[in-house]
Amino acid sequence: MPTAKQRLTLAAAAIATAALALAAASQAALAQPRTDLVVGMALEPPHLDPSAGAAGAIKEVTYANLFEPLLRVDADGRLVPGLAERWSVSEDGLTYRFSLRPNAKFHDGTTADSADVKFTLDRARAAESVNAQKAYFAPIAQVETPDPQTAVVTLSRPDGLFLFHMASGDAAIVAPESAATNKQKPVGTGPFKFDRWVAGDRVVLVRNPDYDGAKPKIDRVTFRFISDPAAQVAALKAGDIDAFTLFSTYEALPEFRNDPNFTVMVGSTEGETLLSTNNARKPFDDVRVRRAMAHAIDRQTLIEGVLYGNGVAIGSHFPPHREGYVDLTGLYPYDPARAKALLAEAGYPNGFDTTLRLPPPPYARRGGELVAAMLAEVGIRAKIEPVEWAAWLEKTFKGKDYDLTMIAHTEPLDIDIYARPDYYFNYRSERFNALNDELNRTQDPAKRNALYGEEQRLLAEDAVNGFLFMLPSVTVQKANLSGMWVNRPVQANDVTGVSWK
Amino acid sequence: MLAFLLRRLVSLTVTVWLATIVVFTVLQLVPGDPALLMLGINAQPDTLAALRSQMGLDQPILTRYLHWAGGLARGDLGVSLTYARPVADLVAERLAVTLPLSLLSLVLSTMLALPLGLLAAARRGRGSDWAVLGFAQLGVSMPSFWIAILLILLFSLTLHWFPAGGFPGWSAGVGPALQALVLPALALAVPEAAILARVTRTAVLDTLGEDHIRTARAKGVGRMAVLLRHALPNALIPVATVLGLQISFLVAGAVVVENVFTLPGLGRLLYQAIGQRDLIVVQGVVVLLALFVVLVNALVDIACALADPRPPATGNGGAS
Amino acid sequence: MKRRLPLSLHLGAGLTLLLVAMALLSLLWTPYPAEQVRVIARLKPPTAAHWLGTDHFGRDVLSMIMVGARNSLAVGAAAVGLGLLGGVPLGLLAAALGRWGDEAVARLGDLVFAFPAVLTAILLTAALGAGAINVVVALALFNAAVLARVARGAALAVWRRPFVGAALALGRGPLSVTLVHVLPNIAGIVVVQATILFAVAIVNEAALSYLGLGIQPPSPSWGKMLGDAQTHLFTAPLQAVFPGIAIALCVMGLTMLGDGLRDWLDPRHRSSGIL
Secondary structure: OOOHHHHHHHHHHHHHHHHHHHHHHHHHHHHOOOOEEEEEEOOOOOOOOHHHOOOHHHHHHHEOOOEOOOEEEOOOOOEEEOOEEEEEEOOOOOEEEEEEOOOOEOOOOOEOOHHHHHHHHHHHHOOOOOOOOHHHHOOEEEEEEEEOOEEEEEEOOOOOOHHHHHOOHHHOOOOOOOHHHOOOOOOOOOOEEEEEEEOOOEEEEEEOOOOOOOOOOOOEEEEEEOOOHHHHHHHHHOOOOOEEOOOOOHHHHHHHHOOOOEEEEEEEEEEEEEEEEOOOOOOOOOHHHHHHHHHHOOHHHHHHHHHOOOOEEOOOOOOOOOOOOOOOOOOOOOOHHHHHHHHHHOOOOOOEEEEEEEOOOHHHHHHHHHHHHHHHHOOEEEEEEEOOHHHHHHHHHHOOOOOEEEEEEOOOOOHHHHHOOOOOOOOOOHHHHHHHHHHHHOOOHHHHHHHHHHHHHHHHHOOOOEEEEEEEEEEEEEOOEEOOOOOOOOOOOOOOOOEEO | OHHHHHHHHHHHHHHHHHHHHHHHHHHHHOOOOHHHHHHOOOOOHHHHHHHHHHHOOOOOHHHHHHHHHHHHHOOOOOEOOOOOOEHHHHHHHHHHHHHHHHHHHHHHHHHHHHHHHHHHHHOOOOHHHHHHHHHHHHHHHOOHHHHHHHHHHHHHHHOOOOOOOOOOOHHHOHHHHHHHHHHHHHHHHHHHHHHHHHHHHHHHHHHHOOHHHHHHHHOOOOHHHHHHHHHHHHHHHHHHHHHHHOHHHHHHHHHHHHHHOOOOOHHHHHHHHHHOOOHHHHHHHHHHHHHHHHHHHHHHHHHHHHHOOOOOOOOOOOOO | OOOOOOHHHHHHHHHHHHHHHHHHHHHHOOOOOOOOOOHHHOOOOOOOOOOOOEOOOOOEHHHHHHHHHHHHHHHHHHHHHHHHHHHHHHHHHHHHHOHHHHHHHHHHHHHHHOOOHHHHHHHHHHHHOOOHHHHHHHHHHHHHHHHHHHHHHHHHHHHOOHHHHHHHHOOOOHHHHHHHHHHHHHHHHHHHHHHHHHHHHHHHHHHHHHOOOOOOOOOOOHHHHHHHHHOOOOOOHHHHOHHHHHHHHHHHHHHHHHHHHHHHHOHHHOOOOOO
C-alpha cells in the first residue's frame, strides 16, 4: 500500500517522464533544420533598384540575392560568374566577350539574354542615365549581341578595373520590361525573388523555384531594418533575428561573445575612417599643424571608445588586409606635448578655434566627440556641427567648405582620390600625382605594391588627414548558422550560401 | 451661427494656405541636394542633372510651388523623391501605425484619467486625492520620450513583455501589432492622463457645487450615484474640450516617441524624409499635420460655440 | 488683505531655486570637469568617486547634469525671454488697435499654432542647422505666439474696465493707456504663462537634444545624455534614469511655481491647480 507521500512521488515521476517525452519530441521538431532566415540591418533602403541609387542598403538587400551582374564578387573578394558563366578579354584589353547562362530567366518569366545585357549597359551610360556609378560605364564604346547567349563589349580605352566594375551592384542586369518599376517591384535574375516590402520594417525575398543555377538552401530571407541599438540587441536576444550584419552596437558584443547561442564575427571592410582635413584652409595648410593633430589623437583610445576595441588602427589611407599595405601607425605616436610644441612652432602656442562637422553614422558622431576632446587637450578647440548626409554631401564633399570632418571612405582601393584635383581634401602634391600616374601604367603586381607603399608613406608624411582606423564588419549571428560573409569586399548581404547546421 | 461657421471656415482655409507657403519657403532653405544624396559621392554632373530633371527640381521655385499647391488643391500630394511612390500611399501606410497609436493612447489616457479624477474629486482633500494630484504633477513633468525609455527598460529589457521597438505590420496579426504599440501608446498616454485627471477632478468638483446636484443629494440619491449619473456627464464637456486641444500635442509627441521606438509611423516618415531631403514628402506630411491641427482646433471652437450660446472667443488656447 | 501663499508656490519656488543654485554652482565648481573624457572609466555605476556613475566616455554624470542644468535653463530662459519681448507687445498692440490689427495678430497666431512646436523646431534646425541658438529661435516663435494671445485676451478685458474709459476721456492716448493701465494689470497673468512656457521649453529642448538637434557636445545636455544612454540600456541602465529625473524635477518646479503664482494672484481660479 503506497503512502500518500509515495503516491505523490509516483505522480511526480509520471509527470516528469511525460514532460521529458514532450521535451524530446519538441527537441526533435527543433532538430529539423530551419529553411528561413531573418537578417537584421540598421538602415532601410530607400528603394530596391541598385542601378539607380548609391545607398548601400539597396545592394545589401539585392546584390547576388535578387539581382545578378555579369560577374559577382564572392566572400573573399574574388570575381566569380554571375549572369555570365564565362568571359574572355582580348589581347589589347579592349574587347570583352561574355557568355551568358543559357537558361537564365527574369523573375517575371521573360528570358534573360544578351539583349538585356545591351539594354542594361546602354541605359547606364545614356545621357539620361541616373546610375550612381555612371563612370564605370564610360569606357564602353559599344555593346553587340551576336547571339542571345553572347554579349560583346568593346571599350574605347583599356580599363584594368572594368571587370570589377561590371561585378558591382550598379551593373546589375535588368530587363526593359521591368526597369522602370524595379524601385518598388524589383525583377532580377537571382536565386531569390521579391515577395513583399513592409515599409519601415522589412523586405521579404523568397527562393526562386525557376532559378537555373545552384539553388540556395534557404527558401525565404527576411531583411529587417532596426536602427535603434537597444532594439537591435533585444531582437537578437529574443531570437527574432538570426544574423545582424554591420552591427555597430559594439558595447553589446561581450555579452554575445559570452553566450554560446551566438557567434560574433569581426571582419574587415574597405572603410578607412578619417579625420578629413581641409588642406587648403588655414591653419591646416601648414603641415606642422596637421602633424600636431596626428600626435594629439590617441588612436587606441579612440578605437576603444568608439568601437569597443573592435578595430584596427591605420597610419595612412590603405587597408591592412590588402597586399601592398605598409604599417605607418608608429609615425605619429600619441604625444600631446609634441603636438603642443608643433602647434607653437607653427605659430599657435595657444591653439586655435575650428569646427568639426559630423555626418550621422554613430562612428562619426561618437568618434567626433572623442576626437574633439583629444584636440581640446592640446588647445585645438573644435566646435562640433552635426549634419545630415544631404547637407554633408552638399557643403563638405561638393562645396569643400569645411575645416574638419569625420568619415569612413568605404570604396575599395581608393587611394587615387588624393590625386583628384577637385577632391574635398584640397590636397595637391605633384609627387603623389606622379606616383599615381606611374601606378596606372604599371601592370606588374610587385611593382604596383611598391608604388602603393610609396603613396601611403607620402600621405602619412604629409599627414594629409587624420588616419584613424578601419571600420570593422561585425556580424552577430546564431551559433548554428553558417555561410554568412565575414568580410565586406563589396556592400552585400549575399545569403545564397547560407545554411543551418 | 452660420456666419460664425463661415468665418471659421475662411480663416481655416487662409491659415492652411499660408502654411503651405511657409513650409515650402522654409524647405527651400534646407541645404542639401536630393539628387546628390541619392547618387552619392561618385555621381557625375550630367547624372545629377538628369536625376534633378526627373525629379522636377530643375524648374524655377515659383513653378514648383504652383505645381505642388495646385496638386494639393486637387487632393494630389505628389510623388516621393526617394521612394518613387505617391505620397498619399506612403501617408496611408504610415497612418496605419500612427492612427491606431494615437487612438490607443487616447483610450488609455481617458481610461486612466476619468477614474482617477473622479476618485480624487470624491475624496477631496484625503489621501487618495493627494495621491492622484501627486501622480498628475509627476505625469506632466516627465517628458514622454523619457517615459518611453523607462518603459523599454522595464517592460522590454527586464520583463521581456513587449518588444523594444519596431513594428511587425498588421499582416503579422493583430496581436503582435498591438503588442508593439502598447508601450509607445502608454508613453504618450501618461502625460495626457495627468492633464486629463486634473481637468476631470476640477470639473467634477465644479459640478458637485451646482444646484441640481445639491437637489439630487437632498432627495436622498446616493453619493456614488450622484457622482456617476450627474457629476460625471456634466464634467465630460470640459474634459472633451481639453482632449481636443491636446491632440496637436499628441501629434508632436508621436513624432518623438515613434523615433524612440522606431515605429514606421507618420512622425518617423517625416523625420526620415527630412534627412533624405525628400521635400515632396516633408511638404505633404507637414501640411497634412497642420491641416489636421487647424481642423481639430476649429471643431473644438465650434463645439464650444454650440455648447455655449455666448459669443465665441477667437482664442482657443495654445497648441504645443 | 494678506493671503496665505499656496503650498505649490513654496514647493515650486524651492525646487526651481535648487536647480538654479545647482546651475550657478556649476559655474564655480563641479566634482570633475564635465567635458573630461576618460574612456578607461566608462559606464561605471554610482560609486563614492562618481556619485551618479560615468557615461560612455567616462565623463562624470553628476558634473554633466549640473552643467546640463545651466544649459537647459539658459535655453529655456532665452526662449521665454525672446517670446516675452516679441509676444507681449504684439498682444498689447492687437488689443489697442482692434479690428484688422487684432485680426492680423490672431491669424498669425493660428499660423504658428498650426505647427506643433517640436515640428517647427525640427524644420528650422533642418534649414538653419542643429544647435542651441536655432532651437531657441524656434521655441521663442511658439512662445511669442502663446504670449501674444494671452496678453491680447487679458488686455482686452482691461480695456473694457471703467477706469480705462475714464483715462481715455481725460485725453490719454492709447499708448499711454497701454503702458500705464493695461500693462501693469496683465503682468501677473503673463508672468504665470511665461513660467509654464519655461517648463514647456525645457521639455522641448530636451526632446530636440535627444534627437541630436539641440545643444551640441562637448557641452552636456540632459536630452542628449538620455539619447546616448538609450544605446547603453543593457550595460548601464541607470544612465537613462538620472538625466530624466533632472528634467522632471526642473519641469515640476516650474509648473508648480506657475500654478502657485496663479492661485496666489487669482484665488477664485483655485482648485484647477495642484496642491
